[in-house]
Amino acid sequence: xTSTILTAVLVLGAIGVIFAVxxxxxxxxxxxVEDPMIDQIAEVLPGANxxxxxxxxxxxxxxxxxxxxxxEGLRCPAGGDAVNNRVAEILGVAAEASExxxxxxxxxxxxxxxxxxxxxxxxxxxxxxxxxYTGSTGCAFGCLGLGSCxxxxxxxxxxxxxxxxxxxxxxEKCVAxxxxxKACPRGVIELRNKGNKNRRxxxxxxNKEKGAAxxxxxxxxxxxxxxxxxxxxxxxxxxxxxxxxxxxxxxxxCRKCVTECxxxxxxxxxxxxxxxxxxxxxxxPAPAAAPAxxxxxxEAPAAN
Amino acid sequence: MKTFRMGxxxxxxxxxxxxxxxxxxxxPKQVAVLTSQHLGAPATPVVAKGDKVKxxxxxxxxxxxxxxxxxxxxxxxxxxxxxxxxxxxLTKTAIYIDVEGDxxxxxxxxxxxxxxECTLEPKEIVAKLKAMGIVGLGGATFPAHIKYSIPEGKKxxxxxxxxxxxxxxxxxxxxxxxxxxxxxxxxxSILRKALGVPNAYIGIESNKPDCIAKMTETARGFEGxxxxxxxxxxxxxxxxxxxNAITGRKVPSGKLPIDVGCVVSNVGTSFSVYExxxxxxxxxxxILTVTGKKLPSQHNYQVRVGITYNDIIKHALGTLPxxxxxxxxxxxxxxxxxxxxxxxxxxxxxxxxxxxxxEARRAPETNCIRCGKCMHACPMGLEPYLFSxxxxxxxxxxxxxxxxxxCIECGCCFFSCPANKPLTDEIRLGKNKLRALMAAKR
Numbered sequence: 001x002t003s004t005i006l007t008a009v010l011v012l013g014a015i016g017v018i019f020a021v022x023x024x025x026x027x028x029x030x031x032x033v034e035d036p037m038i039d040q041i042a043e044v045l046p047g048a049n050x051x052x053x054x055x056x057x058x059x060x061x062x063x064x065x066x067x068x069x070x071x072e073g074l075r076c077p078a079g080g081d082a083v084n085n086r087v088a089e090i091l092g093v094a095a096e097a098s099e100x101x102x103x104x105x106x107x108x109x110x111x112x113x114x115x116x117x118x119x120x121x122x123x124x125x126x127x128x129x130x131x132x133y134t135g136s137t138g139c140a141f142g143c144l145g146l147g148s149c150x151x152x153x154x155x156x157x158x159x160x161x162x163x164x165x166x167x168x169x170x171x172e173k174c175v176a177x178x179x180x181x182k183a184c185p186r187g188v189i190e191l192r193n194k195g196n197k198n199r200r201x202x203x204x205x206x207n208k209e210k211g212a213a214x215x216x217x218x219x220x221x222x223x224x225x226x227x228x229x230x231x232x233x234x235x236x237x238x239x240x241x242x243x244x245x246x247x248x249x250x251x252x253x254c255r256k257c258v259t260e261c262x263x264x265x266x267x268x269x270x271x272x273x274x275x276x277x278x279x280x281x282x283x284x285p286a287p288a289a290a291p292a293x294x295x296x297x298x299e300a301p302a303a304n
Numbered sequence: 305m306k307t308f309r310m311g312x313x314x315x316x317x318x319x320x321x322x323x324x325x326x327x328x329x330x331x332p333k334q335v336a337v338l339t340s341q342h343l344g345a346p347a348t349p350v351v352a353k354g355d356k357v358k359x360x361x362x363x364x365x366x367x368x369x370x371x372x373x374x375x376x377x378x379x380x381x382x383x384x385x386x387x388x389x390x391x392x393x394l395t396k397t398a399i400y401i402d403v404e405g406d407x408x409x410x411x412x413x414x415x416x417x418x419x420x421e422c423t424l425e426p427k428e429i430v431a432k433l434k435a436m437g438i439v440g441l442g443g444a445t446f447p448a449h450i451k452y453s454i455p456e457g458k459k460x461x462x463x464x465x466x467x468x469x470x471x472x473x474x475x476x477x478x479x480x481x482x483x484x485x486x487x488x489x490x491x492x493s494i495l496r497k498a499l500g501v502p503n504a505y506i507g508i509e510s511n512k513p514d515c516i517a518k519m520t521e522t523a524r525g526f527e528g529x530x531x532x533x534x535x536x537x538x539x540x541x542x543x544x545x546x547x548n549a550i551t552g553r554k555v556p557s558g559k560l561p562i563d564v565g566c567v568v569s570n571v572g573t574s575f576s577v578y579e580x581x582x583x584x585x586x587x588x589x590x591i592l593t594v595t596g597k598k599l600p601s602q603h604n605y606q607v608r609v610g611i612t613y614n615d616i617i618k619h620a621l622g623t624l625p626x627x628x629x630x631x632x633x634x635x636x637x638x639x640x641x642x643x644x645x646x647x648x649x650x651x652x653x654x655x656x657x658x659x660x661x662x663e664a665r666r667a668p669e670t671n672c673i674r675c676g677k678c679m680h681a682c683p684m685g686l687e688p689y690l691f692s693x694x695x696x697x698x699x700x701x702x703x704x705x706x707x708x709x710x711c712i713e714c715g716c717c718f719f720s721c722p723a724n725k726p727l728t729d730e731i732r733l734g735k736n737k738l739r740a741l742m743a744a745k746r
Contacts, residue, residue, distance in 0.1 A: 118641075127736070128729055128732065128733040133394070134389070134643065
């Protein structure tokens with residue numbers, strides 16, 4: 001009886017020892033060393049896996065950070081400076097200060113009041129409609145209004161305006177991950193600097209057609225006249241392919257271009273309401289005169 | 305009677321313009337000739353602003369492999385070479401020509417005499433097809449010279465001529481067969497010679513008994529042309545379905561008809577081949593149906609390429625009826641709605657179809673009830689409902705594993721869906737996305 005037990009213990013013990021030795025060597029051979037920093041960084045990242053950084057998810061970005069050892073060209077757009085500063089801390093590099101960005105829709109709502117020439121009732125997907133035809137006023141560049149950007153947004157920051165047909169970005173919620181930029185088949189949406197006090201100026205049109213043709217499709221289209229570029233004291237505006245573009249890195253938001261634009265294609269946002277009209281009655285600085293024109297003004301910025 | 309084995313539907317035929325004799329459309333004041341009227345790369349313009357051109361003169365040359373020559377459809381002066389919005393509003397390069405008179409280039413035989421003998425060698429025939437800018441007129445506008453240059457190691461056994469005209473409303477092929485039967489047969493003989501195959505089969509659906517009778521009678525005078533009546537079923541005119549109907553062979557997934565020894569051409573292409581080879585006339589005209597249920601008159605026209613849809617409508621109807629909902633280029637199953645009537649027609653245009661308001665709108669979409677009708681209707685044996693779900697959820701590569709690229713976009717699934725789901729649209733979107741993914745990987 002005792003010998004049976006003893007044999008069993010010895011045999012099983014021997015097998016155990018053999019396996020232990022084999023497993024030890026196997027473990028040595030196939031050892032995976034993971035930098036603990038990856039876990040630390042992954043913990044700091046938002047964990048929404050939005051893909052805004054261009055990686056497969058937050059952990060993939062963390063791995064890329066550690067592999068590269070610095071933050072050049074890598075950034076969590078959704079996390080903003082708070083997250084990126086902490087990542088820099090963990091990596092032991094200086095945090096790159098970056099301007100907070102926001103998604104901006106570069107297409108005028110309402111097609112500048114132009115009548116719609118046709119209607120589309122096919123598959124409600126912008127990429128598909130884009131492959132079929134131009135759009136309801138014939139503009140081959142502007143927003144198709146089917147809401148693929150709104151569907152792509154993981155942060156509920158874009159909604160379609162049912163009346164005007166273009167997307168509206170909620171500045172508070174937008175983290176500038178760029179998902180909408182990728183979803184738009186026409187490249188209407190751009191990530192731009194939020195600007196000082198959230199004030200920014202941009203050309204609300206990307207129509208590359210010549211002036212006359214562009215105006216036929218949209219009353220507010222940029223016609224590439226170049227007046228804004230001449231008016232700009234900071235050389236922030238370039239006109240290429242019949243359309244103006246404001247470089248947000250150079251723009252100081254002086255708004256000289258806004259008043260210069262003959263078609264109203266340049267838009268300024270978040271500027272205080274009265275600042276807009278005093279330019280016309282400039283020579284009349286009388287304080288008594290100011291309140292009078294102010295009355296109709298609140299409507300104008302609201303429409304903007 | 306023969307037909308293809310798998311799937312298919314029976315849309316309402318509506319062939320109401322069958323009896324309209326082919327008329328000549330008068331020349332417009334100006335034409336816009338697109339440099340991209342075929343499958344593949346656009347041709348390169350070889351004329352400049354201010355040049356005088358004659359009808360049939362080469363104005364844009366094929367420089368890429370997958371490309372076709374473009375000839376001037378009118379005589380006159382080149383006004384400009386500029387971007388042009390085509391019928392769908394998409395921007396393309398076009399050569400605008402102001403029409404002055406109607407002077408053809410030398411060597412073109414404009415007499416109505418029929419020339420039967422063709423002494424050219426197969427290689428010379430293919431070279432001439434290329435020079436004359438012949439493309440397939442069955443819908444895909446595939447350059448003919450590429451189709452008839454059989455790759456090394458492959459052998460053509462069958463030449464199949466598609467005269468099924470299975471799309472509702474269209475009657476241009478029908479009229480060509482009735483009015484130009486002999487020319488079509490000569491064209492088929494030339495193509496048969498180019499391929500070196502013993503027999504050519506002309507597949508005609510049985511809803512065109514007059515065509516079957518006329519073609520059978522005419523084909524008796526030719527060697528190796530067999531007219532094959534086919535049971536009416538859509539999409540009989542699709543290449544792979546027609547091969548299956550006539551030869552019983554099945555083109556495997558991802559392969560071409562030549563892999564099973566078949567070459568398929570349209571009956572309209574055969575007619576233009578006859579004109580190009582025997583009469584030296586490049587492809588500058590096509591035959592186009594102007595039809596619609598609510599129209600006062602139905603027409604078949606021979607039109608020059610580059611005339612705008614508006615010009616055609618103005619001549620044929622004066623104005624569009626007030627209740628028009630949609631103008632479609634092509635048939636109701638695979639055609640595309642025209643959103644810019646100022647856009648020019650191209651070599652492949654087959655119809656101007658005016659759909660009434662009541663029929664133009666899509667019925668509201670409801671949920672899939674898993675009835676499987678789309679699967680039964682699919683002539684390629686695919687699962688459209690599955691693609692719909694996969695594409696919606698962004699699982700594009702998985703859809704690729706289920707052979708989404710085999711879809712011929714015939715529209716049978718959408719046609720048969722009781723829930724009115726835009727299945728064909730979703731599959732097309734999936735195919736586009738998958739192709740983009742594959743291109744990005746390469």
